[in-house]
Amino acid sequence: MAGKKGLGRGLQALIPEYQTEELQGVETINIAYIHPNQYQPRKQFDEESLKELAESIKQHGVIQPIIVRKVDYGYQIVAGERRWRAAKIAGLSEIPAIVKDFDDLQVMEIALIENLQREDLNPIEEAKAYKALIEQFHLTQEEISKKIGKSRSVIANSIRLLNLDDRVQEMLVKGDITIGHAKVILSLPNKSLQYEAAKKVVEENLNVRETENLVKNLLRKNEKITKKLKLDKIDVHVKEIEDNLCSFLGTKVKISQRSKDRGIIQIEYYSEEDLTRIIEIIYGKG
Numbered sequence: 001m002a003g004k005k006g007l008g009r010g011l012q013a014l015i016p017e018y019q020t021e022e023l024q025g026v027e028t029i030n031i032a033y034i035h036p037n038q039y040q041p042r043k044q045f046d047e048e049s050l051k052e053l054a055e056s057i058k059q060h061g062v063i064q065p066i067i068v069r070k071v072d073y074g075y076q077i078v079a080g081e082r083r084w085r086a087a088k089i090a091g092l093s094e095i096p097a098i099v100k101d102f103d104d105l106q107v108m109e110i111a112l113i114e115n116l117q118r119e120d121l122n123p124i125e126e127a128k129a130y131k132a133l134i135e136q137f138h139l140t141q142e143e144i145s146k147k148i149g150k151s152r153s154v155i156a157n158s159i160r161l162l163n164l165d166d167r168v169q170e171m172l173v174k175g176d177i178t179i180g181h182a183k184v185i186l187s188l189p190n191k192s193l194q195y196e197a198a199k200k201v202v203e204e205n206l207n208v209r210e211t212e213n214l215v216k217n218l219l220r221k222n223e224k225i226t227k228k229l230k231l232d233k234i235d236v237h238v239k240e241i242e243d244n245l246c247s248f249l250g251t252k253v254k255i256s257q258r259s260k261d262r263g264i265i266q267i268e269y270y271s272e273e274d275l276t277r278i279i280e281i282i283y284g285k286g
Contacts, residue, residue: 039108041129053086165191
């Protein structure tokens with residue numbers, strides 16, 4: 001994960017009041033009127049960590065106000081969802097908040113940067129956040145790179161993780177495999193092979209180098225299977241041509257295939273008259 005200094009403009013540039021000593025415009029808002037951010041990239045919150053924060057809030061209150069924006073149904077969290085969740089666990093009915101006027105893109109950008117700075121996102125949450133910025137807000141990878149201070153290749157490689165089998169993504173989220181494992185597994189051409197590899201990594205506790213060897217073996221095995229399937233498909237097609245020629249010429253015909261596009265056709269005849277008949281059929285005189 002990139003260092004906190006490298007994350008684009010950072011939250012203090014996006015929300016000037018976010019980390020100043022003298023917070024202006026702090027309001028006390030009923031917790032029931034506040035709702036999670038639909039653009040929040042973080043989907044998983046550690047329960048134990050929330051309980052610890054809730055205990056701290058019981059003793060000291062919410063020291064840093066959350067950031068919200070006004071919406072039709074109340075208030076929507078822009079930054080500070082973890083504090084809001086912990087405050088609810090602590091039994092608070094109200095929470096200090098700063099109300100700001102942000103559009104959807106700003107809300108998602110702030111939520112993403114907040115989580116990246118704190119390294120709170122798992123790799124799949126991060127990848128989905130980048131993908132959402134591209135699909136929902138039509139940003140390019142280069143634009144995202146400039147906003148969050150990570151290289152375009154880092155963004156691209158992150159999004160590629162979403163090409164993993166869903167079960168492999170879940171393993172990555174749970175920490176059963178690492179990003180290093182995931183990047184190697186991505187080189188497998190289909191999702192069933194990806195899952196097969198990931199399972200073996202977990203079962204045999206393979207490191208990344210061992211995973212590379214595993215993937216190479218799976219690729220070789222898959223290549224052989226693919227070639228055999230192609231040959232089987234060709235064999236069926238060749239047999240159909242043989243049968244058609246047998247019917248057309250009225251004699252036994254054998255096609256021997258030497259390669260994908262080369263081979264020999266053998267036509268049997270049993271007398272001089274039979275040969276003449278076959279030749280006349282071929283020349284269209286029969």
